[in-house]
Amino acid sequence: MKHEGTGMMKRMLWIFSLCLILYSCKEPLTEEVQAEIQVIPRPQVITVLEGTFEMTSKTSIKANRDLMVQAEQLRDYLSPASGYVLPINKRHTGGNLIELKLLDELSTLGEEGYEMTITSKKVLITAHRPKGIIWGIQTLRQLFPVEILREAAVDDVAWELPCVNILDKPRFEWRGLMIDYSRTFWNISHTKKYIDALSYYKMNRLHMHLTDDQGWRIEIEKYPALTEIASQFDTVYHEPREREGYYSREDIRELVRYAEARGVELIPEIEMPGHTTEVFAAYPELSCTGDTLSVHPFFMGPGIHNEIFCAGKKETFEFLENVLSEVSELFPSEYIHIGGDEAPKVLWKTCPHCQRVIKEYSLKDEDELQSWFIRQVEGYIQSKGKKLIGWDEITEGGLSGTATVMFWRAGMENALLSAVEQGNMVILTPTSHCYFDYTYDRISTEKVYSLESIIDKIETLNPGKILGVQANFWSHIDRTEPGMDRQIFPRLLVLAEVGWTEALNREWDHFSPRLEHHYQSLDLLDIYYTDE
Ligand SMILES: [Zn+2]
Known part of the structure; x- marks a missing residue:
């Protein structure tokens, strides 16, 4: 019974913090802005920020060794259509950046939750566990123009992402x-x-x-x-x-x-x-x-x-x-x-x-x-x-x-x-x-x-x-x-x-x-x- 109580408490806390974040958004989503966020399944909390991030031939991926599999997977997802083979580094080497990072303090996001912040200079995906990083990467793929799914290089697409903060975790395991x-x-x-x-x-x-x-x-x-x-x-x-x-x-x-x-x-x-x-x-x-x-x-x-x-x-x-x-x-x-x-x-x-x-x-x-x-x-x-x-x-x-x-x-x-x-x-x-x-x-x-x-x-x-x-x-x-x-x-x-x-x-x-x-x-x- 004690166990159930703890689970329920956690769940209520999560819903409470979710509502708090939803209501504290400075700019509530307009229909127009929402139209850009075509992610399925819908992330729990989306805050749209000003501006866009553009992936170019200078973009690199930053990740520690514990996320190398996910970093390589991300590169393999982005390479065919963009034609860019993004280098994977442990340090930032100039140009704009997609960074993957595990953080202990994100334990409330569980095994599968993640947070993603996109600014004009950087995409940062953080999670408590590697699986959360994988789901962050899938959200990222969905935010790019859909042509990113093509298996051969596409020339006439700007690989832009809307600047956004997303806080997300699954309802069911x-x-x-x-x-x-x-x-x-x-x-x-x-x-x-x-x-x-x-x-x-x-x-x-x-x-x-x-x-x-x-x-x-x-x-x-x-x-x-x-x-x-x-x-x-x-x-x-x-x-x-x-x-x-x-x-x-x-x-x-x-x-x-x-x-x-x-x-x-x-x-x-x-x-x-x-x-x-x-x-x-x-x-x-x-x-x-x-x-x-x-x-x-x-x-x-x-x-x-x-x-x-x-x-x-x-x-x-x-x-x-x-x-x-x-x-x-x-x-x-x-x-x-x-x-x-x-x-x-x-x-x-x-x-x-x-x-x-x-x-x-x-x-x-x-x-x-x-x-x-x-x-x-x-x-x-x-x-x-x-x-x-x-x-x-x-x-x-x-x-x-x-x-x-x-x-x-x-x-x-x-x-x-x-x-x-x-x-x-x-x-x-x-x-x-x-x-x-x-x-x-x-x-x-x-x-x-x-x-x-x-x-x-x-x-x-x-x-x-x-x-x-x-x-x-x-x-x-x-x-x-x-x-x-x-x-x-x-x-x-x-x-x-x-x-x-x-x-x-x-x-x-x-x-x-x-x-x-x-x-x-x-x-x-x-x-x-x-x-x-
Ligand atoms: Zn028998």
């Missing part, structure tokens, strides 16, 4: 996108494009749904048949080759490095106990029946299978622990997602192994058996120093007090409220606002902005229990890259603002013209989108 790699496999370059886009809009989690009935998408050294057999569709379906495949261990390491430099954390999801029939194509002994199954495209078989991991065989847990051990080593993330959704218990009801466990541990029914199953896995994940996330079905049959719950079923309000009441952290991904494989008729771009109504209800009843928000993209319907892009954009920009910007500081009428402005950015980021 988790601002994510889930991509389903199982129903359709997406290659490494497409994933990098998404990491770039997430970073540009300060979204910090890419949740990778790596396993499901339609294919296993990650190499596990101990179980080669997962990639040899379970990553391929059965040949009877004649699926195009590019829809199947997997990431090698080296691919994952490359993606982790790429994402880390851009402030994005990759979160692996390994599904259990359901949505696992692709595993039984390779290792049939892990289900209750032991039948060998085949890997089928989504629309060529049931969406939900009765065959799930047998909860009564010790081989199941041996397999899962070995898999999770390799996954934990590959992904430095704090969290591992274990799925937990849509697991029919029909075979558990008659399986002698499963029934033996129910009896041995005096469990009430098969729902409690799933809860027991998840607790076994959570114990193992915690022994690896990680935390567990599961879909909201993990609340059924008794929820572990330490699990983080990803709420996806829009009608599950009672379970959601009881989870936060119990003290669990939640991530909001409701089908009503966050399922970006749904049509725009069902979830319009503006509707995503109204996720606030759900956030507000939970925050009012149990403040501080929302870890964050996330969009989900399931890849069974849209299976081409442009099709996927159009489902996700521009809705992702809306969610980026909902996740970052305090509610008191934003509104749709202000967001909408900024979004129009960002269509040009999406063009230059090679992203297809719809403006319907």
Whole structure:
């Protein structure tokens, strides 16, 4: 309770200081001035100053060794379009300057906040932690003329920035996108494009749904048949080759490095106990029946299978622990997602192994058996120093007090409220606002902005229990890259603002013209989108 109180106090202090700064601005923002600040998500506090800063061939970057990665990243962002390869120095060497600096006294800005002051002579980005510097750099990129995103030199643009002071930090810690790699496999370059886009809009989690009935998408050294057999569709379906495949261990390491430099954390999801029939194509002994199954495209078989991991065989847990051990080593993330959704218990009801466990541990029914199953896995994940996330079905049959719950079923309000009441952290991904494989008729771009109504209800009843928000993209319907892009954009920009910007500081009428402005950015980021 004491802990919660401290968190709440900090939050109130932050809001109070924010209001104070907002009201103490000497020159309140006019509509005209605001038009220059087209940043998404909207920074918490913007004070426009007189004048402009111009980047020229004489501009240099100043940073200490602890920010060298960020300084190099900044140079790489600015070089292609401007044609200037800005030198990186520890000291100021003449000309105007972009300086990156960590300051202990900015601890109130947390892990991800930053302050940026632009005068005619200098851009200064300060933060408490390197991640704050990364987000400051993304704001800086958005303040430049949009042509800065071009990959080849542009001659006729003055690289001017408005003089401004920005004080900024995120509202929620988790601002994510889930991509389903199982129903359709997406290659490494497409994933990098998404990491770039997430970073540009300060979204910090890419949740990778790596396993499901339609294919296993990650190499596990101990179980080669997962990639040899379970990553391929059965040949009877004649699926195009590019829809199947997997990431090698080296691919994952490359993606982790790429994402880390851009402030994005990759979160692996390994599904259990359901949505696992692709595993039984390779290792049939892990289900209750032991039948060998085949890997089928989504629309060529049931969406939900009765065959799930047998909860009564010790081989199941041996397999899962070995898999999770390799996954934990590959992904430095704090969290591992274990799925937990849509697991029919029909075979558990008659399986002698499963029934033996129910009896041995005096469990009430098969729902409690799933809860027991998840607790076994959570114990193992915690022994690896990680935390567990599961879909909201993990609340059924008794929820572990330490699990983080990803709420996806829009009608599950009672379970959601009881989870936060119990003290669990939640991530909001409701089908009503966050399922970006749904049509725009069902979830319009503006509707995503109204996720606030759900956030507000939970925050009012149990403040501080929302870890964050996330969009989900399931890849069974849209299976081409442009099709996927159009489902996700521009809705992702809306969610980026909902996740970052305090509610008191934003509104749709202000967001909408900024979004129009960002269509040009999406063009230059090679992203297809719809403006319907
Ligand atoms: Zn069983």
